[in-house]
Amino acid sequence: MMNLLLVDDQKSVLQGLLHGIDFEALGYSMVFTALNAADAIKVCEDNAINVLVTDIEMPGLSGIELIEYLQQHFPNVIRIVMTSHAKFFYAQSSLRLGCFDYIVQPAPYEAIAQTLKRAVEAWNLNFNNRRMMEYGTLFKCNPNEFLAKAINNLYVGTADEIEESMELLNKAGYSFTMDSLVHLFWVDIHAYTNKEPGYPSQRYLMKTINDSIPVLFNTDSLSHFIVMTPFRMFSIFIIDNNSETQPLNEERIDEFFHTLQKKLETESITLYFSDPVEYKNVLQEIHYANTCIGNNVSSRSGIFNTSTANASDPPANADTSANQKYWDSLLRTGSFPMLKKEIQLYLNRNILDKPNSLQLLKKTHQQIINLFLIYFYKNNVEVSSIFSKDFTFQDCMDSFSTIDAVMKTVDFLTNAMKESQKTEDTEKDYVSRAKSYVIDHYNSELSIKEIADFVHLNPEYLTRLFKKEIGTTLKDYIIECRISKAKDLLANSSLSISMIASDVGYHNFSYFAYLFKKLEQVTPREYRNKFAGRALRD
Numbered sequence: 028m029m030n031l032l033l034v035d036d037q038k039s040v041l042q043g044l045l046h047g048i049d050f051e052a053l054g055y056s057m058v059f060t061a062l063n064a065a066d067a068i069k070v071c072e073d074n075a076i077n078v079l080v081t082d083i084e085m086p087g088l089s090g091i092e093l094i095e096y097l098q099q100h101f102p103n104v105i106r107i108v109m110t111s112h113a114k115f116f117y118a119q120s121s122l123r124l125g126c127f128d129y130i131v132q133p134a135p136y137e138a139i140a141q142t143l144k145r146a147v148e149a150w151n152l153n154f155n156n157r158r159m160m161e162y163g164t165l166f167k168c169n170p171n172e173f174l175a176k177a178i179n180n181l182y183v184g185t186a187d188e189i190e191e192s193m194e195l196l197n198k199a200g201y202s203f204t205m206d207s208l209v210h211l212f213w214v215d216i217h218a219y220t221n222k223e224p225g226y227p228s229q230r231y232l233m234k235t236i237n238d239s240i241p242v243l244f245n246t247d248s249l250s251h252f253i254v255m256t257p258f259r260m261f262s263i264f265i266i267d268n269n270s271e272t273q274p275l276n277e278e279r280i281d282e283f284f285h286t287l288q289k290k291l292e293t294e295s296i297t298l299y300f301s302d303p304v305e306y307k308n309v310l311q312e313i314h315y316a317n318t319c320i321g322n323n324v325s326s327r328s329g330i331f332n333t334s335t336a337n338a339s340d341p342p343a344n345a346d347t348s349a350n351q352k353y354w355d356s357l358l359r360t361g362s363f364p365m366l367k368k369e370i371q372l373y374l375n376r377n378i379l380d381k382p383n384s385l386q387l388l389k390k391t392h393q394q395i396i397n398l399f400l401i402y403f404y405k406n407n408v409e410v411s412s413i414f415s416k417d418f419t420f421q422d423c424m425d426s427f428s429t430i431d432a433v434m435k436t437v438d439f440l441t442n443a444m445k446e447s448q449k450t451e452d453t454e455k456d457y458v459s460r461a462k463s464y465v466i467d468h469y470n471s472e473l474s475i476k477e478i479a480d481f482v483h484l485n486p487e488y489l490t491r492l493f494k495k496e497i498g499t500t501l502k503d504y505i506i507e508c509r510i511s512k513a514k515d516l517l518a519n520s521s522l523s524i525s526m527i528a529s530d531v532g533y534h535n536f537s538y539f540a541y542l543f544k545k546l547e548q549v550t551p552r553e554y555r556n557k558f559a560g561r562a563l564r565d
Contacts, residue, residue, distance in 0.1 A: 029147060030057045030074060034067045034081035047136040054147040064088035071101050078105045078146045098125055105146045178254055181313055201250050203266045205307040210265035213316060217295035217326060220259045235290050236261055242283045243275060284330050295328055302334040321385035324429050358402050363441040370437055374430045392427035399440045413443040457482050458496040469508045470532045475501055510546050517551060518558040524551045
């Protein structure tokens with residue numbers, strides 16, 4: 028659906044058009060109006076206008092001047108002018124300015140509607156042409172991104188989308204069929220995959236990989252392309268339409284691997300490769316590769332044949348119940364270094380190098396996360412408060428792909444536990460200092476701001492913190508301190524009740540009496556008489 032702007036200095040003309048034409052049936056979802064060119068420009072700046080219909084003679088800027096402005100600043104807007112028979116030469120001027128059409132007034136609504144309908148058809152045609160040109164420019168400037176998009180369905184799509192991907196690749200100049208053989212390679216450059224500090228750029232890595240491919244095969248006889256997988260690895264597709272092509276041997280693959288290590292000056296590279304597969308079966312081969320890649324939970328460097336991952340995996344068994352009590356005791360006693368060491372030992376002994384490592388690691392990761400979440404809950408730690416944009420709760424829940432990722436999460440959670448304990452101790456110290464200040468100054472004109480200034484906290488934060496630690500508000504605590512001192516003076520001194528009220532900070536006797544009875548259920552005099560009678564009996 029499209030947006031239309033009608034411009035005319037006569038409200039009656041605009042109202043007539045709004046009521047006389049079914050714009051929605053023509054393909055317009057929104058119809059804007061303006062009484063002058065300045066307002067029309069503002070509407071174009073604030074909204075995505077597709078078609079504009081404007082009168083010529085208006086106060087201020089004319090319709091022709093409006094068209095000139097739009098031609099410069101909003102060239103994609105389809106422009107239509109309305110003019111009278113006497114001003115027909117204006118229509119000729121508008122056409123020279125690239126207007127789509129003109130409407131000679133008075134014109135029946137049916138004729139105007141037909142012009143607006145043709146404008147919709149022209150917009151759609153121009154839009155499609157512009158999109159095709161943009162796609163062509165995009166592919167020329169970003170061939171790797173286009174190819175990655177073309178084969179993305181092979182990683183996350185369905186079997187029905189294989190042919191669509193092949194058609195896109197054919198249009199991009201890679202000629203092959205569903206029966207063509209494809210050699211698949213995946214290059215995991217650890218620094219890039221893990222976003223380590225100073226990791227090399229994608230463009231540089233792709234160029235380096237591409238320059239090294241002649242080690243594998245003759246680039247003049249076979250087509251190939253390199254794309255980025257959803258897992259930040261580089262996938263190499265080698266298309267083989269030549270039945271006489273010699274199969275890749277282990278020596279060439281090994282040479283390719285060491286060439287990359289040498290050029291990139293790092294040994295932290297893992298190369299995965301598959302046996303040649305017909306393109307129609309490529310989804311299954313990618314599935315095997317994903318399983319093999321996923322099971323390398325220690326991110327070991329080396330060369331792996333992913334086709335061997337099609338063997339059926341044994342059922343996952345990652346029951347940590349025997350370790351849970353010990354881990355929990357280490358967590359409760361704050362033995363964080365020992366806890367991390369024990370978890371690392373468990374992962375190395377029970378998950379590393381197992382055929383179904385990734386499944387085992389996922390289950391163990393879940394049990395470790397639950398261990399910490401339960402501990403946070405029991406210790407009244409707000410879970411949402413420990414995460415940030417640098418490490419979100421979702422990052423924590425998704426950190427099961429490698430042993431290193433799991434251990435980084437354990438580090439994060441144990442550090443969060445330490446910080447929460449420090450925060451708790453600090454908060455208790457703030458509250459303790461606030462209580463001492465109240466006890467020392469209960470008989471003065473005490474305010475929460477004064478106490479907050481003393482402990483160097485925001486008054487609102489101190490109020491919330493005091494309530495959390497003590498269970499009562501700071502204001503109520505001040506009252507309790509004053510009434511407690513008043514009770515002592517009433518029972519053990521001969522001071523008048525009014526003097527006692529003033530001595531504990533209440534210069535309004537009625538208010539003091541009200542608070543005293545509210546807390547003690549008796550008046551100050553009744554309280555004194557009760558203790559005086561007890562003294563006589565003694």
